[in-house]
Amino acid sequence: MAKPNLETLSVAELKQLQKDTEKAIASFEERKRAEAIAELEAVAQKHGFKLSDLVSGKKTKVASPAKFKHPENASLTWTGRGRQPNWIKDGLAAGKSLDDFAI
Structure with missing residues (x-):
């Protein structure tokens, strides 16, 4: 990837570059997060769970049998x-x- 010469850019161009960079970083992080969640869901499903059940911290209630x-x-x-x-x-x-x- 070619590095732009920041010395020759105007303030407006630098600010636009900054906005574009922030968008690219946010998009990259969101894609990586989605990939990680998909992998975790697959592992949880492999073991017979839902990821939301494992990370919620709540145990599912099991009804007590009638006596x-x-x-x-x-x-x-x-x-x-x-x-x-x-x-x-x-x-x-x-x-x-x-x-x-x-x-």
């Missing part, structure tokens, strides 16, 4: 975590134990 179910309505379940549902409270008040609701 208790309503004796008459099987669609009502409880994992045993958090507040007890009313049907569990009512059953315990009626003399039942948690084992009576276990799945």
Whole structure:
């Protein structure tokens, strides 16, 4: 690449050269960044992950399995975590134990 003689350029030409150089550098860096991301995504996919899952720092939540179910309505379940549902409270008040609701 031929080097321009900066001594012979006017101020306007130097400023234009500066703008063009900044654009070229930004474009080069963006291309390199895109290439690096593509390589990282390929490696993550090879191991069965998404790159966004690996770099987000957040773990994906896995729903806890239900441990208790309503004796008459099987669609009502409880994992045993958090507040007890009313049907569990009512059953315990009626003399039942948690084992009576276990799945």
